[in-house]
Amino acid sequence: MSTSRDWPLFEVFIRARGGLDHKHVGSVHAVDARMAMEHARDLYTRRQEGVSIWVVRSSEIIASDPSDADAFFEPARDKVYRHPTFYDIPDEVKTL
Amino acid sequence: MDSEALERRFQARIDADERIEPKDWMPDSYRRTLIRQMAQHAHSEIVGMLPEGNWITRAPTLKRKAILMAKVQDEGGHGAYLYGATETLGVTRDALIEELLAGAAKYSSIFNYPTPTWADIGAIGWLVDGAAIMNQIPLCRCSFGPYARAMVRICKEESFHQRQGYDIMLQLSRGTDAQRRMAQEALDRWWWPSLMMFGPPDADSKHSAQSMRWKIKRFSNDELRERFIEFTVPQAQYLGLTVPQGEIDWSEFRDVLDGHGPCNRERLAARRRAHEQGLWVRDAATAYASRQAARKMQAAS
Numbered sequence: 001m002s003t004s005r006d007w008p009l010f011e012v013f014i015r016a017r018g019g020l021d022h023k024h025v026g027s028v029h030a031v032d033a034r035m036a037m038e039h040a041r042d043l044y045t046r047r048q049e050g051v052s053i054w055v056v057r058s059s060e061i062i063a064s065d066p067s068d069a070d071a072f073f074e075p076a077r078d079k080v081y082r083h084p085t086f087y088d089i090p091d092e093v094k095t096l
Numbered sequence: 097m098d099s100e101a102l103e104r105r106f107q108a109r110i111d112a113d114e115r116i117e118p119k120d121w122m123p124d125s126y127r128r129t130l131i132r133q134m135a136q137h138a139h140s141e142i143v144g145m146l147p148e149g150n151w152i153t154r155a156p157t158l159k160r161k162a163i164l165m166a167k168v169q170d171e172g173g174h175g176a177y178l179y180g181a182t183e184t185l186g187v188t189r190d191a192l193i194e195e196l197l198a199g200a201a202k203y204s205s206i207f208n209y210p211t212p213t214w215a216d217i218g219a220i221g222w223l224v225d226g227a228a229i230m231n232q233i234p235l236c237r238c239s240f241g242p243y244a245r246a247m248v249r250i251c252k253e254e255s256f257h258q259r260q261g262y263d264i265m266l267q268l269s270r271g272t273d274a275q276r277r278m279a280q281e282a283l284d285r286w287w288w289p290s291l292m293m294f295g296p297p298d299a300d301s302k303h304s305a306q307s308m309r310w311k312i313k314r315f316s317n318d319e320l321r322e323r324f325i326e327f328t329v330p331q332a333q334y335l336g337l338t339v340p341q342g343e344i345d346w347s348e349f350r351d352v353l354d355g356h357g358p359c360n361r362e363r364l365a366a367r368r369r370a371h372e373q374g375l376w377v378r379d380a381a382t383a384y385a386s387r388q389a390a391r392k393m394q395a396a397s
């Protein structure tokens with residue numbers, strides 16, 4: 001049987017153009033980081049979709065727990081005063 | 097929360113057009129349906145490389161050869177996107193591919209037809225990729241996030257596939273009598289199988305209602321098929337070709353799905369051969385990576 005089973009999974013992030021953030025685009029299987037980088041290039045930038053690639057082992061990503069999302073994000077919920085629209089500024093006051 | 101309440105909340109999220117992400121709670125049946133559909137879709141992309149791959153070495157010009165290679169590479173890429181998206185549901189790509197190679201998985205019946213002439217490559221791009229686009233555009237809004245995102249990426253690439261196919265047909269239809277005949281015969285061969293790509297008639301489609309409720313599916317098989325015909329007939333007229341008249345032979349569809357199409361055995365055999373012949377490459381890569389890792393460890397100690 002093939003020993004290629006269970007090649008680790010890497011998540012791929014691409015910067016589409018200078019000035020933009022790297023954005024998650026998908027994943028690739030690879031034996032190591034270098035192969036992950038080459039696979040990511042071949043798979044996700046066949047039409048010049050990027051100028052920079054990040055790959056990171058999927059197992060290294062620490063994610064928030066969706067079943068816990070309500071409680072986890074709760075602290076921000078009652079703080080509407082953090083938004084500029086919370087404040088009524090008279091029409092006469094300009095450029096504020 | 098009990099499972100009924102979870103299920104209600106899940107359906108409410110879907111009804112509100114929210115996207116479901118891999119770590120979110122989902123009913124087992126939703127997960128199983130998606131794994132089945134997405135794996136079949138991934139297999140179809142990979143097996144779909146074979147009928148066209150058959151013509152890469154015999155493409156009539158260097159330009160056509162480069163285009164066809166790029167197209168077939170895209171299909172391999174589509175397979176990779178889709179296997180990746182399926183893996184987010186907790187299955188491994190290895191297991192899915194093993195199922196395919198064991199003959200235990202389904203893929204689109206269309207890829208079990210042969211490509212005897214160069215015009216078949218034109219007809220595939222125009223009709224088969226055209227039908228695939230019709231099926232795939234609504235999937236870009238599918239309720240499962242990773243599937244929807246993979247489809248957005250795929251749909252961006254499909255338009256090139258359809259156009260390069262039509263371009264082949266256009267050139268043949270402006271050629272000699274023999275070339276025009278070749279184009280017509282390819283249309284005759286691919287017309288009915290392309291219409292079958294939308295699946296059985298709505299009345300016989302067993303998974304449709306649930307998939308619609310889950311927003312995995314947004315239009316019925318017959319709706320999409322009708323729209324495809326509406327778009328395609330004028331394109332055939334422009335080529336000066338005649339669209340075959342008659343009815344879809346659903347017994348042929350079932351036969352091909354059951355493994356009795358003209359190329360079912362050949363397709364699986366080719367996939368297995370490719371998998372076996374790639375083994376030494378995969379093994380070498382694994383061996384190289386573990387040696388590099390060991391060397392790094394040594395240098396660090």
Ligand SMILES: [Fe+2]
Binds near residue numbers: 141174250
């Ligand atoms: Fe494709």
Ligand SMILES: [Fe+2]
Binds near residue numbers: 171225228254257
């Ligand atoms: Fe395609």
